[in-house]
């Protein structure tokens with residue numbers, strides 16, 4: 001019996017050295033995780049921890065949910081703790097799906113459902129100018145442009161609305177589900193009443209993980225249960241990531257993060273589903289671009305590139321190609337089969353790091 005207690009004490013100590021509970025969340029040591037997963041800690045300061053392996057670079061800001069994964073800002077569900085601990089939930093729902101190869105999709109992408117936000121009596125954001133700019137008009141114009149570019153590549157494209165009509169929110173994912181769409185992409189433009197001159201840039205959303213609060217302005221609490229969309233949330237996150245990356249890089253835009261929200265249009269989608277806030281109509285220079293057809297054409301092209309990158313990373317194996325084994329969990333959830341899924345495909349060396357990595361974040 002005494003030996004049993006000694007053993008129990010030893011186990012408890014081993015676990016407590018690498019794990020903790022903070023505000024009810026299970027956290028583990030970033031150093032332990034990086035060692036178990038082939039990453040090296042290249043910088044460890046009071047405010048920031050940087051990890052790298054051959055293909056990935058992860059930047060964690062302590063006391064903050066802001067992380068950077070291979071050059072793209074991703075908002076975690078819980079802040080990284082000052083003591084260099086990260087929540088197990090973020091490792092599972094944000095890091096793992098983006099840094100490690102995902103299971104291929106069951107079928108190729110054939111049908112893409114585009115959802116131009118708002119319409120009819122629902123104008124969306126309204127911004128004064130020579131005349132009132134209504135968000136609903138620009139989301140529809142972007143959807144038409146994106147549809148044309150995707151059709152040229154051979155995709156079947158359906159729209160949740162083709163004209164200035166009101167479509168109830170639950171109808172939008174229902175249209176995608178009914179048509180067995182392989183992707184659902186909702187298009188919006190943002191507005192901010194505070195600091196209009198400085199708040200700019202795209203944000204791309206996918207469904208919030210179960211057990212976390214959403215990271216949009218009106219984010220719901222963590223007590224919301226699983227939605228249909230949570231069944232494919234890893235793929236949705238990868239799609240959101242690839243599109244946000246392409247928008248930021250190709251439009252040279254401010255990166256306002258991959259974020260999570262239980263938006264009504266995302267909750268019930270049965271396929272990978274995202275919502276793009278393509279920039280701020282209230283920002284004087286970004287607003288002008290949003291109202292310009294030539295810029296929307298570039299934005300559509302950037303979204304297409306993001307879709308193609310996502311497709312490369314998730315396409316089902318051809319009959320000749322051996323099936324890539326699914327990531328395996330080992331070491332008590334610490335270690336996964338390490339294959340990068342967000343580095344360019346084929347994996348390219350990391351670009352010379354000329355970006356600013358602000359800490360604390362220079363962000364509204």
Ligand SMILES: [Zn+2]
Pocket residue numbers: 117118124125135187188189
């Ligand atoms: Zn909107």
